[in-house]
Amino acid sequence: xxxxxxxxxxxxxxxxxxxxxxxxxxxxxxxxxxxxxxxxxxxxxxxxxxxxxxxxxxxxxxxxxxxxxxxxxxxxxxxxxxxxxxxxxxxxxxxxxxxxxxxxxxxxxxxxxxxxxxxxxxxxxxxxxxxxxxxxxxxxxxxxxxxxxxxxxxxxxxxxxxxxxxxxxxxxxxxxxxxxxxxxxxxxxxxxxxxxxxxxxxxxxxxxxxxxxxxxxxxxxxxxxxxxxxxxxxxxxxxxxxxxxxxxxxxxxxxxxx
Amino acid sequence: xxxxxxxxxxxxxxxxxxxxxxxxxxxxxxxxxxxxxxxxxxxxxxxxxxxxxxxxxxxxxxxxxxxxxxxxxxxxxxxxxxxxxxxxxxxxxxxxxxxxxxxxxxxxxxxxxxxxxxxxxxxxxxxxxxxxxxxxxxxxxxxxxxxxxxxxxxxxxxxxxxxxxxxxxxxxxxxxxxxxxxxxxxxxxxxxxxxxxxxxxxxxxxxxxxxxxxxxxxxxxxxxxxxxxxxxxxxxxxxxxxxxxxxxxxxxxxxxxxxxxxxxxxxxxxxxxxxxxxxxxxxxxxxxxxxxxxxxxxxxxxxxxxxxxxxxxxxxxxxxxxxxxxxxxxxxxxxxxxxxxxxxxxxxxxxxxxxxxxxxxxxxxxxxxxxxxxxxxxxxxxxxxxxxxxxxxxxxxx
Amino acid sequence: xxxxxxxxxxxxxxxxxxxxxxxxxxxxxxxxxxxxxxxxxxxxxxxxxxxxxxxxxxxxxxxxxxxxxxxxxxxxxxxxxxxxxxxxxxxxxxxxxxxxxxxxxxxxxxxxxxxxxxxxxxxxxxxxxxxxxxxxxxxxxxxxxxxxxx
Numbered sequence: 061x062x063x064x065x066x067x068x069x070x071x072x073x074x075x076x077x078x079x080x081x082x083x084x085x086x087x088x089x090x091x092x093x094x095x096x097x098x099x100x101x102x103x104x105x106x107x108x109x110x111x112x113x114x115x116x117x118x119x120x121x122x123x124x125x126x127x128x129x130x131x132x133x134x135x136x137x138x139x140x141x142x143x144x145x146x147x148x149x150x151x152x153x154x155x156x157x158x159x160x161x162x163x164x165x166x167x168x169x170x171x172x173x174x175x176x177x178x179x180x181x182x183x184x185x186x187x188x189x190x191x192x193x194x195x196x197x198x199x200x201x202x203x204x205x206x207x208x209x210x211x212x213x214x215x216x217x218x219x220x221x222x223x224x225x226x227x228x229x230x231x232x233x234x235x236x237x238x239x240x241x242x243x244x245x246x247x248x249x250x251x252x253x254x255x256x257x258x259x260x261x262x263x264x265x266x267x268x269x270x271x272x273x274x275x276x277x278x279x280x281x282x283x284x285x286x287x288x289x290x291x292x293x294x295x296x297x298x299x300x301x302x303x304x305x306x307x308x309x310x311x312x313x314x315x316x317x318x
Numbered sequence: 319x320x321x322x323x324x325x326x327x328x329x330x331x332x333x334x335x336x337x338x339x340x341x342x343x344x345x346x347x348x349x350x351x352x353x354x355x356x357x358x359x360x361x362x363x364x365x366x367x368x369x370x371x372x373x374x375x376x377x378x379x380x381x382x383x384x385x386x387x388x389x390x391x392x393x394x395x396x397x398x399x400x401x402x403x404x405x406x407x408x409x410x411x412x413x414x415x416x417x418x419x420x421x422x423x424x425x426x427x428x429x430x431x432x433x434x435x436x437x438x439x440x441x442x443x444x445x446x447x448x449x450x451x452x453x454x455x456x457x458x459x460x461x462x463x464x465x466x467x468x469x470x471x472x473x474x475x476x477x478x479x480x481x482x483x484x485x486x487x488x489x490x491x492x493x494x495x496x497x498x499x500x501x502x503x504x505x506x507x508x509x510x511x512x513x514x515x516x517x518x519x520x521x522x523x524x525x526x527x528x529x530x531x532x533x534x535x536x537x538x539x540x541x542x543x544x545x546x547x548x549x550x551x552x553x554x555x556x557x558x559x560x561x562x563x564x565x566x567x568x569x570x571x572x573x574x575x576x577x578x579x580x581x582x583x584x585x586x587x588x589x590x591x592x593x594x595x596x597x598x599x600x601x602x603x604x605x606x607x608x609x610x611x612x613x614x615x616x617x618x619x620x621x622x623x624x625x626x627x628x629x630x631x632x633x634x635x636x637x638x639x640x641x642x643x644x645x646x647x648x649x650x651x652x653x654x655x656x657x658x659x660x661x662x663x664x665x666x667x668x669x670x671x672x673x674x675x676x677x678x679x680x681x682x683x684x685x686x687x688x689x690x691x692x693x694x695x696x697x698x699x700x701x702x703x704x705x706x707x708x709x710x711x712x713x714x715x716x
Numbered sequence: 717x718x719x720x721x722x723x724x725x726x727x728x729x730x731x732x733x734x735x736x737x738x739x740x741x742x743x744x745x746x747x748x749x750x751x752x753x754x755x756x757x758x759x760x761x762x763x764x765x766x767x768x769x770x771x772x773x774x775x776x777x778x779x780x781x782x783x784x785x786x787x788x789x790x791x792x793x794x795x796x797x798x799x800x801x802x803x804x805x806x807x808x809x810x811x812x813x814x815x816x817x818x819x820x821x822x823x824x825x826x827x828x829x830x831x832x833x834x835x836x837x838x839x840x841x842x843x844x845x846x847x848x849x850x851x852x853x854x855x856x857x858x859x860x861x862x863x864x865x866x
Contacts, residue, residue, distance in 0.1 A: 145339045170825060186832045224404050236666070
């Protein structure tokens with residue numbers, strides 16, 4: 061090996077190292093937004109103005125009519141088969157002997173029907189379920205490619221054109237709120253009707269609820285119905301021990317509910 | 319799609335108790351059972367090879383090359399079940415392009431790549447480099463072309479270069495052991511990190527996966543060594559086989575201990591999820607878990623191999639039982655993966671009911687496809703053994 | 717440096733550079749702007765047109781029914797609760813009016829006796845006992861249920 065060759069090689073190494081180092085740095089910094097300062101400044105200002113969406117569910121008001129689940133399917137093109145729901149309603153019936161019966165035929169669409177005779181019932185109530193839009197969303201943590209994310213307004217969304225359909229997010233969701241859409245073949249879930257709330261409308265389920273059992277609003281806005289609901293009622297989230305910090309709050313949540 | 323709906327309606331009619339409506343569709347099927355199974359075979363085979371190289375268990379020499387090529391053959395197929403289970407397989411490149419740093423699955427892509435490119439290929443390359451050069455001079459046609467290409471144009475065959483190969487190869491193997499641990503421990507973490515699922519979410523999951531991987535990999539190499547020897551009509555080195563069997567016994571003991579520890583811990587703590595899990599184990603999983611995994615896959619091999627440590631019957635009997643035990647262990651570990659992957663999805667996250675799982679034959683997730691992904695590595699292995707037979711090697715590492 | 721190591725490093729460098737180059741080409745433009753996702757996906761999610769138009773939109777043509785409903789017990793209920801849109805989002809509802817049959821089953825969705833519904837302000841009826849095989853709307857105006865017809 062001649063000295064000349066060594067020198068050339070060294071030069072080559074230096075040049076290539078610089079090239080690679082530069083590209084790596086660029087590719088790391090770009091996604092993190094470290095390079096586009098002007099952009100991020102605008103974002104932080106705007107972020108204060110952005111709402112933080114959340115939902116309250118009043119179990120004491122829900123009558124299990126199924127209008128919300130029906131409206132959700134129409135509004136969001138959810139397949140009509142009874143295996144795909146962005147929102148559904150469960151009826152819990154605690155029997156006198158302590159046994160808990162849970163049912164949700166067709167997600168409650170068409171109205172929940174009592175299946176246990178009155179004399180055996182200790183208590184019974186309806187629980188609407190939907191994506192909890194967790195602050196620490198396990199699905200977002202698990203997605204391998206960044207195809208599901210928390211929007212700046214706190215809504216957990218799916219990027220239909222980017223999802224690879226691995227179902228890992230579905231496994232990671234403790235609430236069973238996600239499903240694999242058989243038509244689009246990507247993960248599908250409640251978006252709080254993102255297209256509606258961005259226009260100032262209510263989510264479809266909230267719009268059609270006849271008893272106002274669902275309260276939608278901005279958690280940042282002290283005057284919103286949601287904030288008032290949270291101030292007035294003792295509320296709880298589902299599966300709090302999993303520390304998902306969800307933004308769907310239940311009033312009247314009984315310990316039988318999972 | 320209609321067929322899928324039919325399938326789901328049938329599952330709906332068999333739901334036991336209450337499950338969330340979206341859970342009727344079982345999202346991870348046979349392909350995801352295969353994925354940890356095949357990855358485990360890779361890690362296990364590699365660790366057997368490392369025993370010889372790094373820990374100087376010289377009696378295992380006849381299986382060193384075989385184990386490495388087995389690992390490679392299975393590793394090349396390891397991601398295929400994953401890709402074929404994706405709903406959008408052509409988007410799979412995104413895992414490498416925009417990996418989500420918090421996702422266990424995304425990082426697995428890189429662990430896999432590291433293991434394939436930086437460990438296994440390099441180790442095999444260093445091990446064979448000098449032989450490639452020598453073989454390229456004596457062979458013809460495709461083989462010659464392949465040998466010439468794979469040497470990357472380095473034609474040194476002197477002692478000095480062989481020594482360097484040896485040292486670098488050793489270095490790679492030393493790195494390779496933690497890498498193989500990482501590879502399969504990581505697969506365990508993909509399941510163990512899902513806090514939503516109490517059947518998966520245990521800190522022991524990576525380490526259980528690791529030891530069961532070693533069990534399956536060692537058993538596989540043992541079987542392949544026997545079969546290849548029969549095909550080549552050469553005598554099986556009984557000392558080597560006995561040693562492999564002894565290691566298999568040790569690892570099986572550790573594996574069984576860890577899995578029992580996990581179960582005992584569950585039973586004793588009896589957390590919220592315990593009721594449903596105990597129904598799961600005694601009901602839906604009783605055949606695959608208690609009979610296949612524990613009975614056939616663990617207790618039977620443990621008893622036979624344990625007995626052979628004290629009482630050694632004739633070679634013929636031993637060979638027969640080693641073959642049987644190897645097969646049983648492979649079946650047992652397959653069902654261990656099954657019980658983790660399918661078992662974890664059979665019960666609802668509402669902890670109040672069960673869905674059912676039925677394998678289908680056709681389609682990307684069917685059992686035909688699964689058989690393809692299990693048999694393909696054997697063909698690749700046959701090809702590799704033809705291309706670079708370990709028994710024709712001229713050079714040997716120290 | 718040994719030739720072997722040099723060749724291997726070279727292959728490694730080629731590989732990594734190619735990887736990074738491809739990555740630069742393939743990553744979607746807006747990826748990483750707001751977080752680890754495609755920022756434009758937010759716009760994609762917003763882009764759909766709502767099917768449910770809201771009570772105000774209905775009232776813009778059907779003010780009379782709106783007023784009637786507002787005067788009675790169903791005042792809290794939005795029009796589309798019972799009249800879900802039957803058309804796709806961009807078509808006028810006149811093309812396919814969202815008519816509903818006022819069958820017993822329809823009203824039963826809210827009013828059929830259910831242990832989970834008592835004391836929630838929604839009248840609960842034993843439908844059989846209440847009116848046999850007659851349809852609810854034969855007596856009740858659904859927009860003003862207390863205005864009984866003969």
